[in-house]
Amino acid sequence: MKITIGRIDKGDFPELSLEEIDLKIDSGAYTSSIHCSNIEEIVVNGVSFIKFKLLDPEHSLYNNKEFSTKNYDIKAVKSSNGISENRFLIKTEIVIFNTTFPIHLTLSERKDMKFPILLGRKFLNNKFVIDIAEKNLSFKLKNITK
Numbered sequence: 001m002k003i004t005i006g007r008i009d010k011g012d013f014p015e016l017s018l019e020e021i022d023l024k025i026d027s028g029a030y031t032s033s034i035h036c037s038n039i040e041e042i043v044v045n046g047v048s049f050i051k052f053k054l055l056d057p058e059h060s061l062y063n064n065k066e067f068s069t070k071n072y073d074i075k076a077v078k079s080s081n082g083i084s085e086n087r088f089l090i091k092t093e094i095v096i097f098n099t100t101f102p103i104h105l106t107l108s109e110r111k112d113m114k115f116p117i118l119l120g121r122k123f124l125n126n127k128f129v130i131d132i133a134e135k136n137l138s139f140k141l142k143n144i145t146k
Contacts, residue, residue, distance in 0.1 A: 006134030012095040024115035032123045033106040035116040050088050096138040
């Protein structure tokens with residue numbers, strides 16, 4: 001049975017030290033993305049890494065913590081304006097509806113966007129049904145069960 005999700009919500013990303021961060025449910029986007037700053041690919045002793053900071057200093061949840069991983073891919077992503085660009089793709093976990101789900105996120109500088117995280121069709125498919133009249137269904141459930 002699919003879970004009903006609203007048009008916006010809040011979620012936790014324990015591996016990224018983010019709690020109750022704003023999510024926009026975006027059925028128009030194929031991939032999910034997270035707003036990052038200082039995204040950089042580096043090579044140390046012949047091993048490629050990416051390093052990045054989540055969000056930016058203007059965001060209330062910004063913690064200036066630098067993340068790095070060697071477990072990443074590069075994916076061509078077409079933005080809403082039709083321009084294709086290569087983005088780094090990481091795998092992590094999201095906790096919504098009191099359940100932990102694996103999720104792939106592209107790293108994107110979304111400074112001008114209202115929502116730091118977009119949940120796209122690839123993540124939503126076969127798990128969720130979107131009710132655009134609703135919002136914060138997971139966040140409300142989390143607070144009921146606390």
